[in-house]
Amino acid sequence: MNARAPKGTADMLPGVARAWEHMTRVAQDLFARYGYEPIYTPLFEHTEVFTRGIGEATDIVAKEMYTFEDKAGRSLTLRPEGTASVVRATLEHTLVPQGSSAKLYYAGPMFRYERPQKGRMRQFWQIGVEALGSAEASVDAEVITLLVRYFEALGVPGERMTLLVNSMGDEACRPAYRDTVAAFIRGHAADLCDECKRRADTNPLRAFDCKNPGCAATMADAPVLRDELCDECAAHYAAVKVHLDALGIAYIEEPKLVRGLDYYTRTVFEIQAEGLGSQNAIGGGGRYDRLMQEYGGPATPGLGFALGFERTLLALESAGVETPAPARADVYVARVDDSVSEAVFGLVQALRDDGIAAEMDHQARSLKSQFKQADRLGTRVVLVLGPDEFAAGEVTLRDMNTKEETRVEIATAAEAVRATLG
RNA sequence: GUGGGUGUAGCUCAGUUGGUUAGAGCGCCGGACUGUGGCUCCGGAGGCCGCGGGUUCAAGUCCCGUUACCCACCCCA
Numbered sequence: 001m002n003a004r005a006p007k008g009t010a011d012m013l014p015g016v017a018r019a020w021e022h023m024t025r026v027a028q029d030l031f032a033r034y035g036y037e038p039i040y041t042p043l044f045e046h047t048e049v050f051t052r053g054i055g056e057a058t059d060i061v062a063k064e065m066y067t068f069e070d071k072a073g074r075s076l077t078l079r080p081e082g083t084a085s086v087v088r089a090t091l092e093h094t095l096v097p098q099g100s101s102a103k104l105y106y107a108g109p110m111f112r113y114e115r116p117q118k119g120r121m122r123q124f125w126q127i128g129v130e131a132l133g134s135a136e137a138s139v140d141a142e143v144i145t146l147l148v149r150y151f152e153a154l155g156v157p158g159e160r161m162t163l164l165v166n167s168m169g170d171e172a173c174r175p176a177y178r179d180t181v182a183a184f185i186r187g188h189a190a191d192l193c194d195e196c197k198r199r200a201d202t203n204p205l206r207a208f209d210c211k212n213p214g215c216a217a218t219m220a221d222a223p224v225l226r227d228e229l230c231d232e233c234a235a236h237y238a239a240v241k242v243h244l245d246a247l248g249i250a251y252i253e254e255p256k257l258v259r260g261l262d263y264y265t266r267t268v269f270e271i272q273a274e275g276l277g278s279q280n281a282i283g284g285g286g287r288y289d290r291l292m293q294e295y296g297g298p299a300t301p302g303l304g305f306a307l308g309f310e311r312t313l314l315a316l317e318s319a320g321v322e323t324p325a326p327a328r329a330d331v332y333v334a335r336v337d338d339s340v341s342e343a344v345f346g347l348v349q350a351l352r353d354d355g356i357a358a359e360m361d362h363q364a365r366s367l368k369s370q371f372k373q374a375d376r377l378g379t380r381v382v383l384v385l386g387p388d389e390f391a392a393g394e395v396t397l398r399d400m401n402t403k404e405e406t407r408v409e410i411a412t413a414a415e416a417v418r419a420t421l422g
Numbered sequence: 423g424u425g426g427g428u429g430u431a432g433c434u435c436a437g438u439u440g441g442u443u444a445g446a447g448c449g450c451c452g453g454a455c456u457g458u459g460g461c462u463c464c465g466g467a468g469g470c471c472g473c474g475g476g477u478u479c480a481a482g483u484c485c486c487g488u489u490a491c492c493c494a495c496c497c498c499a
Contacts, residue, residue: 059497126499308499336457371459
């Protein structure tokens with residue numbers, strides 16, 4: 001058989017898994033302080049949840065979804081992102097009754113059928129938050145701040161992160177702007193690549209992302225949405241910035257920041273970090289005031305962010321931040337010869353029952369080798385049990401740091417170990 | 423979907439203009455006077471040289487194909 005994990009997936013071995021758990025713990029602690037509660041939604045949904053929410057024309061829906069039929073013929077899709085599911089669950093369970101609000105966070109794997117590269121996997125992990133029920137700009141600033149504070153809490157140096165913000169407008173001003181850009185593209189067709197010319201009909205705003213030098217130069221002169229926002233959107237955007245400024249959150253306005261999911265309205269943002277290769281966004285998100293209605297629910301404003309585990313870890317590694325690896329055991333019980341095997345086995349269990357992380361040899365290693373194991377595990381204490389000690393009902397306790405050895409009664413070993421550990 | 427790079431021990435890699443038993447470091451196991459770690463020294467185990475063809479007296483080393491991984495485009499976390 002093929003013993004390899006599927007393309008675009010990876011086993012998270014202990015070193016990485018530890019970092020994963022650390023990132024999760026930091027998120028749980030920090031998000032709780034901002035009033036967010038956990039929510040777990042299914043890893044797959046009815047395909048419609050994503051096609052309607054994310055948008056038929058987006059890359060994600062058009063070519064990156066893991067869609068399959070179950071045995072009853074239902075079309076299901078492995079979630080490519082988390083927001084659609086959370087909003088669907090919010091609607092299904094009426095988590096945000098009229099005039100109410102909710103703050104939720106989630107963590108788990110997402111799936112997109114893409115060509116893998118640095119910082120991009122087919123199964124990748126995200127942590128995200130969704131703040132539903134408020135259209136106030138202060139919430140936008142709070143969510144953005146939370147994202148920044150999270151990375152800071154993990155230890156990503158501030159100078160290696162850049163926060164970008166922009167406004168996408170809403171149903172009142174974006175359609176008109178799209179037409180304006182489409183017209184601009186048609187008017188400058190001679191200076192643009194074929195792909196961008198096609199974009200005039202499909203998704204004009206994408207032309208701003210084109211890496212082609214000619215296109216970039218041409219699009220630099222195109223009208224910017226920021227200058228054509230309706231009064232309400234302009235006011236909202238200005239208010240978001242005022243709140244960010246009040247908290248001293250550094251950001252760069254990026255008129256060309258265009259997110260690839262159709263549900264975004266008004267505020268969008270992204271945090272880029274150094275050391276990741278070409279996929280440099282470690283987190284991003286935005287407001288989606290129309291999404292709930294798209295699912296047939298009541299008008300419910302909302303916004304949120306998602307951040308990627310893999311990319312965050314890359315950012316941390318490149319910045320030289322290491323996840324601390326705790327000692328794997330507090331005490332190692334060494335066996336001098338086979339005559340005391342049963343006693344050692346029993347002592348280890350007694351220590352564990354007493355709340356102490358104890359380890360022993362299960363491979364018939366020599367005493368010397370057992371000490372090497374203890375050293376490798378990082379245990380502070382080694383208890384040596386041999387015929388001599390056993391006859392006296394004692395064990396030799398060795399402090400691995402000071403090398404001091406004392407004899408203690410087996411019955412009080414746990415107490416002695418605890419005293420040594422401090 | 424498109425393009426480029428790479429594929430030799432568990433890991434990181436060397437392997438000369440193709441030439442006889444394929445190497446190093448790290449890791450792992452064992453030992454250095456009889457019941458003891460981290461340093462040092464000695465020894466040992468471990469390799470279908472990604473896979474399949476071809477060229478050649480001879481291929482890890484050249485050619486073709488294939489596959490896997492990596493990086494980039496695209497897009498996103």
